[in-house]
Amino acid sequence: MKVEIVQSKVFDIIQEILCDRRSLLLSDRLVGDLRIDSDDLSFSLVPDIEQAFSIRVPIEEWGHVYTIEDVVNLVQRHLQASGSG
């Protein structure tokens, strides 16, 4: 899957969580800049990402995700590992 498509899907998911179609930057921090609720990260973002890309990310790996770019890179890595990337 092309990185642009991954980015677009990730942006859509985050905009849906924020209920705001604002323009996002890859460098936006999920907590620091976008102020996404802590539970929304665990209960919405993570399952939505995993469902949208049909991947399963170990919970430890989410502990290194600060920005949208980190999410995109994480998804890309798992897609490539699963042979879908």
Place this chain on the structure above:
Amino acid sequence: VPPSGVVPAFDPVEDREPGVHLGAEAPAIEQLALERGNGLGDLLARGAVAAGATPISKAALGLPVLPGASAYTNPISYFGFKVFPGARLPFQVLGTNRVFGALGRLNPWIGGGLLAYDTYSVGTCVSECMSRGYCQTEGQ
């Protein structure tokens, strides 16, 4: 003139104003409290609020914790995630669009409101029973 003897000490209970206890037996303060609605339903409601505000470790539940995010959740939010994961609003309430997430955030405010109500109720209840002479003190 016969000696007057020793005058017994004044007993505030024995020597109280006559007529105080001539009516029906006064209810105990516990009964008065129950009549005012502080019964099982109220107890359960307050227990539910307290239980809903209990912090639970996300790690213990096997949930991911992203950097900068709280490592704890509450039972209401977690219940919504497990049972009604699709219960979301098209707008944010209290910083989230998850229905049960908002309820979990609202819960401490409900608890605060109940606490204020209980404080008021206990105060008025005690005040009322004291003014009616229902309150019993030690030795009575």
